[in-house]
Amino acid sequence: GQNIDQPTEMTATEGAIVQINCTYQTSGFNGLFWYQQHAGEAPTFLSYNVLDGLEEKGRFSSFLSRSKGYSYLLLKELQMKDSASYLCAVIGGRSTLTFGKGTMLLVSP
């Protein structure tokens, strides 16, 4: 079966750094995605990791450890517009995406 866990909610201050963790247990593994979703909108792509290590893209970085079934999304220099739900999703052996329940991030001034 597929199981993806991430915290339900997190809060942070504008300008700060926040790390959103995701652990997974899946049948097969072909990569892990992070998506950002604002309320009432579709998810937008942030990152894709298939090999261990850190991928950096501007203010956002994503890390993967396949042996630990663990990933995190790191957001730096937080802005108010970063308030959104962040979805961890895994491509399993069936080549379909399984999403975690999402982490609602609230950035305050």
Add this chain to the structure above:
Amino acid sequence: GAVVSQHPSWVICKSGTSVKIECRSLDFQATTMFWYRQFPKQSLMLMATSNEGSKATYEQGVEKDKFLINHASLTLSTLTVTSAHPEDSSFYICSANKRDRGTYEQYFGPGTRLTVT
């Protein structure tokens, strides 16, 4: 780019009627299209995977006779919710894989908000 559109963006229908939602890849050909459903404050749940010219593969618990999927071309897939009931009210999102790249990345449409009264 990789743009996916959905139509309509929102729809209100009466209980017992059917509603069709279109998903189009505007600037690329899609190998596979996916249909998701998202209830308030919950994550996206995959309903079915559709490949052009073949029958859709439905996830466990999704009624194929209720949620009809047609994937007539490499740029168009449709989801028809038949005999809709209030519990079918949800946010329906489609996504598509690019045909010309061996990638797992999915490009999402903007979603369709369905309300059944």
